Amino acid sequence: MDKDNVLKMNLRPSEKMTRVLIPIAAVGIILLFLAFNSIVIVQAGTRGIVLQLGAVQPLVLNEGLHFKIPFIQKVIPIDVRVGKAQSDQTAASRDLQIVTTTIAVNFHLVPDEVNKLYQNVGLAYDDRIVAPAIGEAVKAVTAQYTAEELISKRSEVSSKVKETLASKLSTYYMALDEINITEFKFSTEYNNAIEQKQIAEQNALKAKLDLQRIEVESQQTIERAKAEAESLRLQKQEVTQELIDLRRIETQMRAIEKWDGKLPSVTGGVTPFIDANSVK
Incomplete structure (x- = not known):
């Protein structure tokens, strides 16, 4: 018998088992590793872009x-x-006022076309596409309105910015959900001019209201005078000799009701209004 056969015959059973199990374990580990690397889980809210030897595949x-x-x-x-x-985007309005617009944009990637976005743009799409597109859309729309119109037609401005921005983003497989223009900021000089204009408008409105009040009060005075004159005219028409005699008798009756029955101790040249000889 040769030397190798002698060694094999002298091996213990445990050693034989170890020599058999080691290759099996190695194969098992390799298979587990391959199986583990064969499985991928795409999490909720995401999509998986498949690269095969570096090439982007059409399957998402x-x-x-x-x-x-x-x-x-x-x-x-x-x-x-x-x-x-x-x-914050700075642009010039139609009347050449510098306007700083604070805008918030909500958007999402088109799920079935993320492979094209990755192939053409990569993962840095915020800096490469979104930010420049927002700036271009705001500048293009701002130039169509005066500074005052940007405030008075805010909803219209917002709609145009949304339409322009949606068109730009769709080119790169992104969809615009909503935009919100949170603030317009103007230069200090323009703000001062607006303030002075508002003060002038308020003063003009106050003067107009004062004039209207004066006109109303004057008209009321005229109407009151007319009413008094008409009342006097009617009273004058109704005064007759019988009415005068009736008013005199009524006055004397009220005086008699108030008299205490005593004659004045001192009389002047005026005859008392009641004949003392008639009182018994």
Whole structure:
């Protein structure tokens, strides 16, 4: 017998088992590793972009469990939920006033086309696409309105900015959800001019109201005078000799009711209004 056969015959059973199990365990580990790398889970609110040897594949993975070829394919998750971008944009109005617009934008990536976005733009789409598109849209729309119109026609301005921005984002496989123009800021000189204009308008309105009040009061005075004159005229027409005699008798009757029955102790040249000889 040769030397190798002698060694094999002298091996213990445990050693034989170890020599058999080690290759099996190694194969098992390799298989587990391959299985682990063959499974990919796409989380909620995301999509999976498949790269095969570096090339973007047309298939976009939806949420859930998927299989890929280990070491050949790679899956890159990308968020398709609604995102927010907010910025301050400075532009010139139609009347050449400098306006700083604070705008908040809500948008999301088109889920079925994220592979095209990744291929053409990459993951830095906020800085490369969204921010410049917001600036261009705000500048283009602001130039169509005067500074005063930007405030008085705020909803119309917002609609135009939304329409312009949606068109720009759709080119890069993004969808615009909503925009909110939170503030318009103007230069100090323009703000002072607006304040002076408002003061002038308030003074003019006050003067107008004062004039209207004076006119109303004058008209009321005239109407009262007319009413008094008409009343006097009617009273004059109704005065007759019988009415005069009746008023005199009524006056004397009231005086008699108030008299205490005593004659004045001192009399002047005026005859008392009651004949003393008639009193018994």
